[in-house]
Amino acid sequence: IPLAGVIGNPISHSQSPKMHKYWLRKYGLLGDYVPLHVHEDNLEQVLRTMPQMGFAGANVTIPHKVNVMSIADQVSDRATLIGAANTLIFKNDGKIYADNTDGYGFMANIKQNAPHWDPKAGPAAIFGAGGAARAVIVALADAGVPEIYLSNRTRPKAEALKSEFGARIKIVDWVQAGNMLDDATTVVNTTSLGMTGAAEFRVPLDGLKPGMVVTDLVYTPLRTRLLDEAEAAGCTVVDGLGMLLHQGVPGFERWFGVRPEVDDELRQVML
Ligand code: ATR
Structure with a gap:
C-alpha cells in the first residue's frame, strides 16, 4: 500500500492531507497521506527512513523546502532554479528525487x-x-x-x-x-x-x-x-x-499512479 505525507514544522495547518485523501477516495485507491511533524535536526534521518517504511514520496513545507535540496540524491532542474523543493519521490533503489511543482x-x-x-x-x-x-x-x-x-x-x-x-x-x-x-x-x-x-x-x-x-x-x-x-x-x-490544488497533482500521480483532477468539487472540499 503506497504511502505519502507532508513534512513540516509546524504541520497541523497543512491543507495537503485533506486534498490527497480526497483524491485517494475519489479514485478508489489504496494508500494514505499523513501529516508528519519533523524537526530540522531529524530531517535527514526521517527522509532516509521513510522509503523503508513504505513511503512512495512526500510533500515538503516550511521550514524544510530549502534544506531537503542538499539531502536529496537528485534534484530536478526546476527545483534547482527555484532553490527549493516541495515534492519528493522515493525511487525503488531508495534514492530521493526532489522536485518543485509550485x-x-x-x-x-x-x-x-x-x-x-x-x-x-x-x-x-x-x-x-x-x-x-x-x-x-x-x-x-x-x-x-x-x-x-x-x-x-x-x-x-x-x-x-x-x-x-x-x-x-x-x-x-x-x-x-x-x-x-x-x-x-x-x-x-x-x-x-x-x-x-x-x-x-x-x-x-x-x-x-x-x-x-x-x-x-x-x-x-x-x-x-x-x-x-x-x-x-x-x-x-x-x-x-x-x-495549492494544482501543485499537488504531479506528486499524487507519481506516488499513486493516477493523475488527479482539480475540479469544483475538490475546491468545495478544501473550503
Ligand atoms: P513566501 O514563501 O510565502 O513567499 P516569505 O518568503 O516569508 O513567504 O515572503 C513573504 C513576502 O511577503 C515577502 O515579500 C515580504 O516582504 P519582505 O521581503 O519585505 O519581508 C512580504 N510581506 C510580508 N509582510 C509584509 C508587510 N507588512 N508589508 C509588505 N510586505 C510584506
Whole structure:
C-alpha cells in the first residue's frame, strides 16, 4: 500500500492531507497521506527512513523546502532554479528525487481559470520577493513574459532576485508599487498581505484595467482586496486556492499512479 505525507514544522495547518485523501477516495485507491511533524535536526534521518517504511514520496513545507535540496540524491532542474523543493519521490533503489511543482501549480491554475491568458501579451507585475515569488518568476520567465516588474517592501530581496534571474526583471520601489500596473497584463501578489490575520494589502490599485489577468497567492480569504478591486475594474481574476490544488497533482500521480483532477468539487472540499 503506497504511502505519502507532508513534512513540516509546524504541520497541523497543512491543507495537503485533506486534498490527497480526497483524491485517494475519489479514485478508489489504496494508500494514505499523513501529516508528519519533523524537526530540522531529524530531517535527514526521517527522509532516509521513510522509503523503508513504505513511503512512495512526500510533500515538503516550511521550514524544510530549502534544506531537503542538499539531502536529496537528485534534484530536478526546476527545483534547482527555484532553490527549493516541495515534492519528493522515493525511487525503488531508495534514492530521493526532489522536485518543485509550485511554478507548475501557479501556471496550471491560471490556464484553467483564465484560458485566454497570454503571458507574452505584456509585462508581469509581481508584488513580493519571498520564496513564493521565486517559483512565480521562474514560471513566468519560462512562459515567455517579455518583462517582469518586481516590487518588495525590502528592496534588496528584490534586487537579489534580479541578479539571480536576470535582465528581464525591473525593480520598482515599494512606495511606487502601484505604478507597476500601468502597462502590466499579468498581476500577481506573492506577499502575505491580505491574508486573514496579516496586514492589509494597501498598494494603490487604480491602474487595474480590463484585459489584465490578476491572481493572488493568498487564498484565505478566497477573495482578497486585490481580487475584489480587479474584478470591479473588469480584469480576469484567478484566486490562489487553485495553485495549492494544482501543485499537488504531479506528486499524487507519481506516488499513486493516477493523475488527479482539480475540479469544483475538490475546491468545495478544501473550503
Ligand atoms: P513566501 O514563501 O510565502 O513567499 P516569505 O518568503 O516569508 O513567504 O515572503 C513573504 C513576502 O511577503 C515577502 O515579500 C515580504 O516582504 P519582505 O521581503 O519585505 O519581508 C512580504 N510581506 C510580508 N509582510 C509584509 C508587510 N507588512 N508589508 C509588505 N510586505 C510584506
